[in-house]
Each structure stands twice: as structure tokens, then as C-alpha cells.
Amino acid sequence: MAKAKKMLMMTFCLIMVASLVLAGCGSKKEEAAGTSGDKKDEKPVELIWYTIGTPQKDVDKVMEKVSEYTKEKIGATIKMKMFDWGDYNQKMQVIAASGEPFDIAFTCSWAFDYVTNAKKGAFYELDELLDKYGQDIKKNVHPSFLEGAKIEGKTYAIPVNKELPAQKVFRFNKQYVDKYNIDIKSIKTLEDLEPVLAKVKAGEPGLYPVSADKQFKFGIPYDLVNENLPIGVALTDTNDLKLVNILEQPDMMKSFETMHDYYKKGYLKKDAATASNGDEMKTGKWFVDMPDTQPFADNQWSQTLGYPVVSTPYTEPYVYNWSVMGSMHGISANSKYPEKAMQFLNLLNSDKYLRNLVNNGIEDVHYKRIDDSTVEYLPAKTEGYDMPAFTLGNFFILDKLPTDPKDKWEQFAKFNDAAKNAPLLGFHFNADNVKSEVTALTNVKEEFYASLFTGSVDPKVYVPKAIEKFKQAGLDKVMAEMQAQLDAWKASKK
Numbered sequence: 038m039a040k041a042k043k044m045l046m047m048t049f050c051l052i053m054v055a056s057l058v059l060a061g062c063g064s065k066k067e068e069a070a071g072t073s074g075d076k077k078d079e080k081p082v083e084l085i086w087y088t089i090g091t092p093q094k095d096v097d098k099v100m101e102k103v104s105e106y107t108k109e110k111i112g113a114t115i116k117m118k119m120f121d122w123g124d125y126n127q128k129m130q131v132i133a134a135s136g137e138p139f140d141i142a143f144t145c146s147w148a149f150d151y152v153t154n155a156k157k158g159a160f161y162e163l164d165e166l167l168d169k170y171g172q173d174i175k176k177n178v179h180p181s182f183l184e185g186a187k188i189e190g191k192t193y194a195i196p197v198n199k200e201l202p203a204q205k206v207f208r209f210n211k212q213y214v215d216k217y218n219i220d221i222k223s224i225k226t227l228e229d230l231e232p233v234l235a236k237v238k239a240g241e242p243g244l245y246p247v248s249a250d251k252q253f254k255f256g257i258p259y260d261l262v263n264e265n266l267p268i269g270v271a272l273t274d275t276n277d278l279k280l281v282n283i284l285e286q287p288d289m290m291k292s293f294e295t296m297h298d299y300y301k302k303g304y305l306k307k308d309a310a311t312a313s314n315g316d317e318m319k320t321g322k323w324f325v326d327m328p329d330t331q332p333f334a335d336n337q338w339s340q341t342l343g344y345p346v347v348s349t350p351y352t353e354p355y356v357y358n359w360s361v362m363g364s365m366h367g368i369s370a371n372s373k374y375p376e377k378a379m380q381f382l383n384l385l386n387s388d389k390y391l392r393n394l395v396n397n398g399i400e401d402v403h404y405k406r407i408d409d410s411t412v413e414y415l416p417a418k419t420e421g422y423d424m425p426a427f428t429l430g431n432f433f434i435l436d437k438l439p440t441d442p443k444d445k446w447e448q449f450a451k452f453n454d455a456a457k458n459a460p461l462l463g464f465h466f467n468a469d470n471v472k473s474e475v476t477a478l479t480n481v482k483e484e485f486y487a488s489l490f491t492g493s494v495d496p497k498v499y500v501p502k503a504i505e506k507f508k509q510a511g512l513d514k515v516m517a518e519m520q521a522q523l524d525a526w527k528a529s530k531k
Contacts, residue, residue, distance in 0.1 A: 076152040081108045082374050083141040084381055086117045087132070088428055089125040089148055091314065095421035098397050106391055111380040122252060123313045125149060128224050133159045133369075140372045141382065144194050147264050151186075151367070152465055155193035160367040163192045171195070173387035177431055179453065183359050185361030188465060194365035195382050200331040200449060201352035201361065202456030206255040208338065211345040213324050214238050220271040221349045227255055230325065232367050232384045234304045237324045246324035247305045250312040251487040255292055255327055256352040260459040261282050262466050262519050264359055265479045267507065270460050272355060278460055278527055282512065284504050293500060294370035296492030309491040318342060327351060329360075336440040340414050341423060354456040358465070364427050385430040393436050395429050398422040412436045464526045471518050474511030481506045 081104075104114035106526075129142060129149040129245050139149075144151045144160070154160060167174060174195055175183070184401050187247045207230070209221055217240065239247045259281075261269035267283045283289050299305060304388050308311065317323040330348060340346045366385075368378045369402035383393050393412075397404045403418035426435065433446045442448070468475045485503040488494045 043502050053503055054487060068182065075152070078368065081114050082377055083114050083116055084374060084378055085138070086115055086469060087129060087139055087142040088117060088119055089122060090119055090425045090428060091121055091423070092119040093424060095398060095403070096416070099394065099403075100421055101245065103391065103394055103400055106394070107384065110384060110388075110391075112376060112379060113377045115217075115375070115381070122148075123312060133157075136371055138371050139369050139372060140374055140378045142367050142369065144365050144367045145361040149266075151194055151362050151365055151469070151495070152188060154426075155188050155367070156467075156469075158370055160193040161370050161372060161375050161378075163368060163379065163471045166241070166368075166375060167192060167195075170379040171377060171383045173383050177386050177433065181356070181453075182361055185358065185463075186365065194362075194367035194385070196361065197364040197366070197427060197429070198386065198433055199427055200432075201453040202356045202438055203329050203360040203363070204354035204456075205327050205351040206330040206334075206348040207325055207351050208328055208330075208335075208346055208348040209321055209325050210321060211339075211347050212321065213241070214347060216240075221347060223363070224349060225351070227292055231295075231299075233297065234324070234442050238302070238304060241322075241324075244322050245304060245306045245317070247299060247308045248317050248323035248326040249305050250314055251310055251491075253327075253487070253491050255284065255296065255490065257292075258288060259286075260351075260355070260357060260461045261359075261525075262461060262464070263468075263475070265482050266475070266515070267482070268512070268516050268519060271458060272353075275460050278523055279352060280523065282504065282507070282516070284500055284507070290496060290500060291416055291491050293492070293496035297494070297496055298492070300492035305491055305493075310487040311491040332452045333441055333445055336438055337426070340438045341415070341419065343419050353461040354452070356462055357459040362460070366430075372431050381428075387434070389432070389434045392430050392434050396424060396426050396435055398424075407439060410436055411441075413439050466522060467519075468515075471511065471515045474515050475483050477510035478507060478512060478515060481510050 044445065069228055081327055087314070096119060100115050100117050107113050107115055126148045132139065132194065133154060142149060144154060178196060179201065181201060182198060186192050186194055186196050186375060207224055209222065214221060217233070217236050224233065227463040234246045237244070258272050259269035260272055262280070268280055268285055270278050283355065300309070300445070335346055335348055368375050369395055372378055385395065397412055398418055399404055403417070403422045404412040404414050426432070437445050484506070489496060489499060489503065
């Protein structure tokens with residue numbers, strides 16, 4: 038009976054295909070959705086996936102393997118296009134504005150801004166697609182991520198299921214920690230670094246101890262409304278929610294002055310404010326930087342870099358809007374194949390083979406398998422497929438590295454559950470009334486932030502200049518609009 042039904046269905050499909058060919062019609066979206074349950078009967082469609090990170094030479098080779106699998110699974114092949122960290126935002130804005138077709142794009146709070154672009158109509162509204170094709174996403178992705186992705190009750194991107202909170206650490210190149218017998222646990226503030234930076238600088242001629250580029254940020258004790266603007270509330274302000282200009286705060290001035298002192302002493306390279314990324318990570322000619330962490334990050338970093346690093350906490354772990362929205366995948370509003378794109382994202386978040394292939398590359402080329410759940414990276418991965426894991430999909434089905442503990446993902450879950458909520462978690466500013474001002478303020482931020490955060494300029498001179506330019510660009514008006522919306526949000530919570 039089942040065989041007869043299948044034969045009948047296949048005959049029906051062949052008749053449908055023949056009639057479409059003869060009629061010379063049929064939309065691509067209909068083609069993508071398919072009329073048969075058997076994916077092999079469909080003509081595969083190509084999904085274009087834009088993502089962020091230093092372009093890797095083996096991407097096409099890995100995507101060929103990915104496509105072999107997804108063609109069988111969902112009738113689609115994958116073309117990944119990468120833009121470098123410093124270029125992604127601008128290039129994706131141009132692509133979105135031009136209407137150039139693509140299917141999936143990395144979006145977040147800090148690059149190709151999720152909230153702004155969702156409100157502009159750049160992304161497909163996903164709730165119906167999630168219900169139809171995304172059941173495994175609903176099972177696998179932490180409910181706080183899915184809830185945090187909603188804008189006015191609607192979902193426009195799928196968050197990467199990873200660590201929920203953000204926490205900065207001081208990350209150290211272990212060879213210098215060992216060589217100079219440094220107690221990293223005693224280093225808790227930016228100022229605590231001074232004596233060890235001096236020691237490493239004196240002992241390593243030609244080495245700049247602090248690894249920093251134009252994206253560099255030290256830890257700040259504020260929850261920002263928008264990562265591109267200097268407006269936020271103190272992390273300790275959980276009741277009043279009074280917005281301040283962080284550039285006017287004494288604790289920020291102290292950190293800017295510390296960084297400027299470090300810059301003058303030669304602890305940072307001269308072009309830190311304009312450098313896109315540094316070769317020092319490849320060569321190992323650095324001592325400390327300040328990334329966001331996750332459980333067992335030292336293991337991951339050490340494997341990826343090819344030499345050991347160690348870290349110690351610099352800030353407390355908080356769940357921010359931007360950490361919930363720190364890594365997401367949106368489907369283009371102009372996608373010809375939104376159903377297929379959602380089917381792919383569903384696989385990416387649930388299928389262990391696919392997720393690890395996208396993350397680790399090709400077995401025996403980029404990594405070797407130790408056991409069912411453990412892999413070891415080979416030199417070809419660092420040289421040709423060194424991908425940022427946090428941009429690529431669900432962490433909790435990733436293979437572990439040899440140095441990872443067996444309970445790695447259980448520890449991740451604990452880390453997620455133990456963090457504090459930042460004061461503005463759940464508040465999304467609607468910039469419709471101040472669009473032009475927000476654009477102007479973002480331009481001012483681009484002009485000043487890299488120089489100030491890397492210490493490349495004297496903050497006593499340039500912080501007042503930045504404050505004045507921000508005010509001229511409409512900071513006070515934007516802050517007033519933000520405060521009004523924040524007060525209304527606070528009242529609605531009560």
C-alpha cells in the first residue's frame with residue numbers, strides 16, 4: 038500500500054514537472070518549496086550566506102562538502118561569502134539598500150545592526166517559518182535567546198545558541214606569563230596591568246605587549262542603549278535607570294587616561310587606532326588583550342592559535358541585549374527561497390554533522406577525529422579555515438577539543454543560568470523620531486572611539502572634543518527621546 042502511494046505521488050510529481058516545463062512557468066519560490074517529500078526529486082537551489090570574519094581560503098572547499106549534505110537533506114546548496122570584521126557592516130548595508138538578492142546573513146547588535154535593519158524591513162519575518170520548518174530550533178535554542186530576539190513581538194533572526202552573558206577577561210600569551218613568572222590572578226583592573234606590561238616590554242624588545250586594533254574596547258561599567266552611542270545606565274543602576282553620557286563619567290576618563298599612558302609607553306603599536314587586525318596573533322608576539330569569554334574559552338583559543346593562552350576575569354558576567362543579540366542569522370526580505378533558508382538554519386542548529394562541518398572544516402584536512410565527540414585541529418585549519426565559531430550556529434552540538442572537560446556543555450548551561458541581567462535587558466529603543474541624529478552620532482563615534490579606546494590620543498584634549506561633537510550632532514535630543522521611552526518601559530514592567 039505504501040509503495041503504491043509512493044509510486045502514485047512520484048507519477049503525480051513527474052506530471053506536474055512536465056506540465057510546468059511545457060507551460061514555461063513556475064516561480065522559483067514554488068520550486069524551492071518543492072512538491073515532493075523526496076528531496077532528491079527537487080532541483081537544488083543555491084542559498085547565499087553572508088557572514089563576518091577574516092576571509093578564509095578554504096571556505097569554498099568546505100562549502101562543497103556542506104552542499105553535498107544539504108542537497109540530500111533539504112534540496113539546497115550553500116554559497117558562503119565572508120567580509121572582514123571591519124568591512125562587514127558597511128558592505129552589508131550597501132547590499133541590503135541595493136536590494137541585491139541573498140538568503141542568509143549574520144546580524145547582531147554590533148555589526149549589520151539587527152534591530153535597526155529589522156525595522157527597516159531588511160529581514161524576513163520568521164515566526165510562521167519557525168512554526169513550519171524550525172521545530173528543531175525551538176527545541177535546541179535557549180528560550181531566553183528566542184525571546185530576546187523578538188522586536189515588538191516578532192522574530193526577524195535566529196540567535197546562535199551559545200553563552201548568554203558577556204564577560205571580559207584579560208587574556209595572556211602563556212609563554213610570557215611563564216617566562217616572567219606573572220601571577221595573572223592578581224590582575225583585576227586595567228591599572229593592575231602596568232607593572233607586568235613594563236616587565237614584558239623591557240624583556241622583549243620590539244614587542245607591543247597590548248594587542249589592540251580599531252575594534253578594541255576595554256571593559257566599561259555601563260549598559261548601553263545602543264552600542265554605537267555613548268548613552269547608557271550604570272550597571273549598578275537597577276532602579277532609577279537614569280541615562281548618562283558615558284564620556285562625561287570620571288571612571289571612563291580614568292580608563293582613557295590609563296590607555297593613553299600605556300600608548301605613550303609603547304605598550305600598544307603606533308597604528309592601533311587604524312589597524313584592522315594584527316599579525317601578532319599568528320606570530321605570538323603579544324602579551325595581553327581583552328576579549329569576551331565563555332566557559333573553557335582558553336582551550337578553544339589555545340587550539341585555534343596553536344599556542345597556549347590563559348585568562349582571568351576582568352568584568353562580571355551580565356546578560357545584555359547585545360549579548361542576547363550578539364550573534365544571529367537573519368533571512369533576507371528579498372530571499373527567493375525563505376523556506377529553504379529556514380530549513381537550512383533548522384539543520385544548522387540541530388544536525389551535529391552539519392554544524393561541525395561548518396565549524397571545523399573537513400576531516401583529515403582541517404582536523405582529525407579523536408572519538409565520537411572530540412576533534413583535534415590540524416595546522417591547515419589555522420592556515421585555511423580559522424572560522425569564528427560564535428557566528429556559525431548552535432554551540433551545544435559542537436565537538437569538543439582534547440583539552441575540554443567532558444561536562445563542557447553542562448558548564449555552559451550553568452554559566453548561562455548564573456549571570457545577572459543587565460538593567461536595560463528587554464528594552465529596545467525605537468529611533469524613528471531621531472533617525473538622522475542617530476546616523477550623525479554614529480559618524481562621530483567612528484571618528485573618536487578607536488583613538489580614545491586605544492589610548493592613541495590625549496583624552497584630556499579629545500574627550501571634550503568628542504563630547505562637543507556629539508552634542509552638535511544631537512546627543513541631547515536622542516538622550517531625551519531614549520529616556521522618555523525607557524521611563525515608559527520601566528512603568529510598563531511594574
